[in-house]
Amino acid sequence: MGKTQIAAAYARRRAEEGWPLVAWVNAETDDQLLAGLDAVAAAVGIAMVGEDAGQGARRLKDWLSRQSGPCLLVLDNLTGTELAAGLLPALGSVQVVISSNRRQVQALGAAVPVEVFTVDEAVAFLQERSGRIDEQGALLLAGEVERLPLALA
Incomplete structure (x- = not known):
């Protein structure tokens, strides 16, 4: 996560x-x-x-x-x-x-949950980090790693 x-x-x-x-x-x-x-x-x-x-x-x-x-x-x-x-x-x-x-x-103590990204967050994150606008590729990759933030990074 x-x-x-x-x-x-x-x-x-x-x-x-x-x-x-x-x-x-x-x-x-x-x-x-x-x-x-x-x-x-x-x-x-x-x-x-x-x-x-x-x-x-x-x-x-x-x-x-x-x-x-x-x-x-x-x-x-x-x-x-x-x-x-x-x-x-x-x-x-x-x-x-x-x-x-x-x-x-x-x-x-107080919990701060770390959740998976939403589909939109995962796509936006990948586009920003990669500098590419390939939405289909971002969707495919995000699905492969189950939108886990660490895996996407």
Whole structure:
């Protein structure tokens, strides 16, 4: 669908704006989520030697809750909500962006659905990107990739 690409574009924009923390965590499994959050804790200098990844992740949650400047934490491809719910800061100025194809993740915040293009959107997109006015070709290609934005791009 392009959810990761949208999150990446948003993260790049925040980094270009000079946000002091823009962190990306692969969150497809609980182990990846914990390891990623622990790595962010280490990167900002708050990890403690000898702690396990869960302790580092909880330390990061507390640290993020105390930040007054803009921070972005992206959890990419989150599949499980139970562990994540306990590790996300409820205070502070951190923005958390979660990409997922699991409906239960919506319980963690406001959902922004990424849908396929309409036929008209797909044709217009292809014509603009290619510089060609071949409507039949655009329709054929859009149909072949089921109007998925990432595939069309």
